[in-house]
Amino acid sequence: MSGKMPSHLRMLLVEICAKNGRDLSFEKLExxxxxxxxxxxxxxxxxxxxxxxxxxxxxxxxxxxxxxxxEALIDFIGPDSGAGLMNQ
Known part of the structure; x- marks a missing residue:
């Protein structure tokens, strides 16, 4: 899936990562x-x-x-997502 990730999905991703004991780092920005x-x-x-x-x-x-x-998050970051990137 291409395009910009909606902010509510990004917040959900951060929540799920924190729940699993890992901060989602957005340091690798281009x-x-x-x-x-x-x-x-x-x-x-x-x-x-x-x-x-x-x-x-x-x-x-x-x-x-x-x-x-x-499921939408999986589409954004999954192996079938094309370039394998997530927009902020």
Missing amino acids: GDQCLFDGNDREWLIDVLVRELSDTGLKLDDEPNERGLEI
């Missing part, structure tokens, strides 16, 4: 883009998938509102 290296991306995807499973599904295993936002 212009207005924050780049993730492979290890960061892999860790983030693992955490997001776990969070989706724990808090993002209804009883029928369909995503709830939080789950849809987590």
Whole structure:
């Protein structure tokens, strides 16, 4: 997915990272883009998938509102996201 990440998704990403004992660092900036290296991306995807499973599904295993936002985060930073970058 390309384009600028909405601020509510960025805040959710920061929240989920903090919940998992790691501050999300936005130090690797190039212009207005924050780049993730492979290890960061892999860790983030693992955490997001776990969070989706724990808090993002209804009883029928369909995503709830939080789950849809987590899925959007996965699209932004996942391996299929093209350049592998996230805009602030």
